[in-house]
Amino acid sequence: MPIEQRCTIVEMTPLNDSTWWMTLEVGKVVEEQGLRAGQFLHVACGEGNLLRRPISVACVLADEPENTAALIFEVKGEGTRWLAGRKVGDQVNVLGPLGNGFSVEEGGRYLLVGGGIGVPPLLGYAEAYHKNAVAVLGFRSADRVILAERFRECCKEVYLCTDDGSLGRHGFVDAQVRDILEKEKDFTAVLACGPKPMLKSVAKVAAEYGVPCQVSMEERMACGVGACLGCAIQMADGTMKHVCKDGPVFDAREVEWNV
Known part of the structure; x- marks a missing residue:
């Protein structure tokens, strides 16, 4: 059950x-509600901005006296520009945890x-699975x-x-993924996040x-x-699902990619 609370910024x-990397004290949301990487928090970005900004959780730490969650966001508009101007010690209004993370298994x-x-x-999955994880990271x-x-690390x-x-392999990540899977196919799963x-x-x-x-x-x-239709996407079986409520993580086979 998501809760609304004011969270203190402890790193910016x-x-x-x-x-920006922003770390928030999130009360007992990690321990009591299982907040984890891949879920997101809905952050209010200033009094004049009606809509909150969804920011994915990069990693969490169940620590005393407060649990912490690291959020990494890119400045794209007025709301995130306001958020980037916050300082350590400031508080932001947060709604969460929201959505689901990746489904993973021990070992x-x-x-x-x-x-x-x-x-x-x-990032949280890389830190959890260490040498059982291989990463392919793509940038402009x-x-x-x-x-x-x-x-x-x-x-x-x-x-x-x-x-x-300009760095690493020239081109998109799918070519590198193909090369890796050509050599070793015994991955439990591919976990992917990025543009459609x-x-x-x-x-x-x-x-x-x-x-x-x-x-x-x-x-x-x-x-x-999930109350509005702003983030609805079509599934392969013809139904519509909400990224915020039913996702953001889906089995790739469930998604209708050709729309």
Whole structure:
């Protein structure tokens, strides 16, 4: 059951010129409600902004005296610009936990595939599975790369891809995913988060090699609790589901990609 509360900012760190790492004290939400990476919190961004901003949880820590959650967001408009101006000690109004995270199992091996601001929600899984995780991280260019060192600290291998070839492999992540699955197919699942075209390509490759694939969908959200139709997406069986309530993580086979 999501709760609304005011959370204190305990860390505010720029990762590049437009992306911020913000750590919040979230009360007992981690211990009592199971907040985890891949879920999201709906954050009020200033008195004048009616709609909250959904921000994915990168990692959590059940700690005393307060549980903490790290949120990583990119400044894209007035609301996130306001949020980027907050300081340590400030409080923000937060609704959560919302949505679901990836479905994982103890002892599993996971191929983590992230694109751009879709990379942060995978961090908690990299830190949980360490050498049982391989990461493929895609960005537009070298100056947009974030969290690469954090992933390298725990994953067995980390592959970087950039659209312009300025760092790592030149091109999109699906080509790297194909190369990896060509050599080893014994991953428990592919966990992917990023823009829809990337997810569609990764899901197709995973299906070709018979590896289960879970995708975290990105859609504009208004209410965050399934009451409006702002984030509805079509499923392969013809039904509609809400990214905020039923997702954001879905089995890739459930999604209708050709709409």
